[in-house]
Amino acid sequence: MSIQAIIFTLITLSVFYLAFRRYRRIVRIIQMGKPEIINDDPAKRWRNVILIAFGQKKMFKRWLPALFHAFIYVAFLLTQIELIEMLIDGVTGKHRIFAGKIGLLYPAVINLIEMLSVLAFIATLVFLARRNIVKVGRFWKPEMKGWPSLDANLILLGEILLIMGIMMMNGADQVLQQMEPGHYPATGNLMMSSLLVAPRFQGLSVTALVFLERTGWWLHIMVVYGFLLYxxxxxxxxxxxxxxxxxxxxxxxxxxxxxxPEITQELQSMLGLTQEGTSDATGEIPEFGAADIFQLSWKNVLDAYTCTECGRCTSVCPANLTGKKLSPRKIIMDVRDRAEVIYSNIESGDAKFLKAEGQPLTAETYSDGANLFQRISDEELWACTTCNACVEACPVLIDPLDVILQLRRYKILNESSGPADWLPMFNSLESSGSVWQVNQDREAWFKEA
Amino acid sequence: MVVQTIQQLIASGEKPEYLFWVGCAGNFDARAQKVVRAFALIMNQIGVSFAVLGNEESCTGDPARRAGNEFLFQMQALQNIQTLQAYEVTRIITTCPHCFNTLKNEYPDYGGNFEVYHHTEMLNQWIQEGKLKIESGETGSKTTYHDSCYLGRVNGIYSVPREILSALQLDVIEMEQSASRGLCCGAGGGQMFKEDEPGDQRINVARAEQVLATGAKTVAANCPFCITMLQDGLKAKDKQDEVMVLDLAELIVQKNNW
Structure with a gap:
């Protein structure tokens, strides 16, 4: 085994171990949400995965970004094939282990990857321009200040490095195949790299070319590992x-x-619709709705971690469009950021986060005196018209409205705090079953006519 | 126009085919009353057997639920379901998409299982069956259609109302945002009953601007709250006399000169 292969194997094992820990952390954060069994109609669910996640169906409501996004997405999917070869090569110290062994399939696949990489490169430049030069509105909302914008640009720069690595590797390889055919098995003509990269490498020494090829290879795989951990x-x-x-x-x-359902049971016994008395014997009044991560469903937290902050929801929100503070994307980002803070505090093991002393620090025993309402103001919550435009807009089926409505429920049912204007509506409903306090004749409209 | 309560009808030994769920707006709001009268008139004209709950009807609880008041909502739901079941109601038609959504999608959780239709669905069905004939005549004026959120995005009914407009031979021009991308009128989620949160513009005014951009003289709508909101929005633009906001049922009555 060569030194290079040993170093690569060690790096790979460490990266995989660290990645395992980091992804396990995400799973545990999502599990802080309330348990909810979601397993009905698997056929329909797989259909959603295939059409909406895999097939990107909802992205194509805005075809221009969808097209560029599709270049990057398909390039990403296909590059996984080349990645398998790179991994095997890296560990065994071989070079292009599949070349010449799978016939024409090899140049076909690599050529396809190269073409998509070039398209993805263009798409990445377009996306950088849309964010930083054209300044598309949805990327410049207040919640995008600081880290979210930097994060987006870092990802795009990472993609550029990935593509540069692979093209540099292939371009140098094309030249080396002619100079050292024994060492560099024929891959067939790789169109994009021979067209765009190889001409610049002609006339270089074998040492220089090997260096370029290796640099490209290591650059690509290290950026892949970087992505995995990032x-x-x-x-x-x-x-x-x-x-x-x-x-x-x-x-x-x-x-x-x-x-x-607790409310249904309570009301049914109140109205004499069930035989049993009030089921809650402890006398403890349960909390309704959600004020924090633990009261949201785990699916709401999964939504929050799935969000890529594209802002399609916010860009169609009628409240946001007319200058209100509500931004559905911000609500989702707030859920994620709050979950992140809670989990980091739990990881710290610091006893100051214990509800009561003398217990191990877990999600159950955790309290930091805060909740989602320090991040999400009443003004945002009350501005929602429940129009479902945000739900409709999300390309990956995130439901910001579900979170908004659970927070509203908490405010109204546990704190009785809400817009003062709603009180007459609530009172009227309670006393007369109508939303308006009016003359209560529901037959006048046809009797008087 | 003849409207009977289900109590009267059952007392006279009859059973209506449909229960017409009028909703708070239809019952009490002067503008929405015109819509429910138009719809009742259509049913009279084509001989549909229906009855209303009259004073036994109560709010479905939708605004309370969306405002976060689950107790109040469920109280309404349980009581309404009791009333509907007492009269052995199986089929409900309503002119309000909020009532429609709640009766159809939310009442089953509390044992209320009914066939629920929005009146546009029935109107279109009656037109397709030939039961409801639309007088032919010249192509009508330029009309745009406003999708209510609860009929459109929430329940996926986009083409049915548009089919009615084409049966009415109207010159339909879509707004900049329509169907699944339609802009809300600003009334849903309890907004109808409160002042706006601070912002640059009212939502209904933004929508009115989209209406005006089409140059249409009529806005066809399907929701009493949208109608109020759009009228107010047009008024804010001082165009209330130039652009009419009418429910699909009213457009049919107008076309047939009933």
Whole structure:
């Protein structure tokens, strides 16, 4: 085994170990949400995964960004094939282990990857321009200040490095195949790299070319590893979580809000619709709705980690469009950031986060005196018209409205705090079953006519 | 126009085919009353057997639920379901997409299982069956269609109302945002009952601007709250006399000169 292969194997093992820990952390954060069993109609769920995550169906509502996004996405998918070869090469110290062994399939696949890489390179430049030069509105909302914008640009720069690495490697390889055919098995003509890169490398010494080829190879694989470790800290995690998120997305009618069965039981016994008395013997008044991560469903937290901050939701939100503070994307980002803070605090093991002393610090025993309401103001919550435009807009089936409505429920049911204007409506409903305090004759409209 | 309560009808030994769920707006709001009268008139004209709950009807609870008041919502739901079941109601038609959504999608959780239709669905069905004939005549004026969120995005009904418009031979021009991308009128989620949160513009005014951009003289709508909101929006632009906001049922009555 060559030194290079040993170093590569050690790096790979460490990266995989670190990645395992980081992804396990994400799974545990998502599990801080309330348990909810989601397993009905798997056929429909797989259909969503195939059409919406894999097939990007909803992206194509805006075809221009969808097209460029598709270049990057397909390039990413296909490059995984080349990555398998690079991994095997790296560990065994061989060079292009599949070349010449799978016939024409090899140049076909590599050529396809090269073409998509060039398209992805263009797409990446377009995306950088859309964010930083054209300044598309949805990338410049207040919640995008600082880290979210930097994160997006870092990802795009990483993609440029990935593509540069692979093209440099292939271009040098094309030249080396002619000079040292024994060492560099024929791959067939790789069109993009022979056209764009190889001409610049002609006339270089073998040493220089080997150096360029190796640099390209290491650059590509190290950026891949970098991505693998960076993803769990980035909005770019959507490339993985889009799949489970579309699988677990709500299938029930969009207009059906989540029920609170405890309230149904309470009311049914109050109205004498059931035989049993009030079931809650402890006398403890349960909390309704959600104020923090632990009261949201795990699916809401999965939504938050799936969000890639594209802002399609916010760009169609009627409240946001008319200058209100509400931004559905911000709500989702707030859920994620709060979950991140809670989990980091739990990881710290610091006793100051214990509800009561003398217990191990876990999600159950955790309290930091804060909740989502320090991040999400009443003004944002009350501005929502429940129009579902955000739900409709999300390409990966995130449901910001579900979070907004759970937070509203908490405010109204536990704190009785809400817009003062709603009180007459609530009172009128309670006393007369109408939303307006009016003359209560529901037969006048046809009797008087 | 003849409208009977289900109580009266059952007392006289009859059973209506449909229960017409009028909703708070239809019952009490002067503008929405015109819509429910138009719809009742259409049913009279084509001989549809229906009845209303009258004073036994109560709000479905939608605004309370969307405002976060689950207790109040479920109280309404349980009581309404009791009333509907007492009269053995199986089929409901409503002119309000909020009532429609709640009755159809949310009441089953509390044991209320009914066939629920928005009146546009029935109107279109009656037109397709030939039961409801639309007088032919010249192509009508330029009309745009406003999708209510709860009929459109929430329940996926986009083409049905548009089919009615084409049966009415109207010159339909779509707004900049329509169908699944339609802009809300600003009333949903309890907004109808409160002042706006601070912002640059009212949502209904933004929508009115999109209406005006089409140059249409009529806005066809399907929701009493959208109608109020759009009228207010047009008024803010001082165009209330130039652009009419009408429900699809009203457009049919107008076309047939009933």
């Amino acid at each position: 993803l769990p800290y980035s909005k770019h995690l959507h490339i993985l979580l889009a799949f489970p998120n579309t699988y677990y997305a709500k299938l029930k009618p969009r207009g059906k809000m989540t029920n609170i």
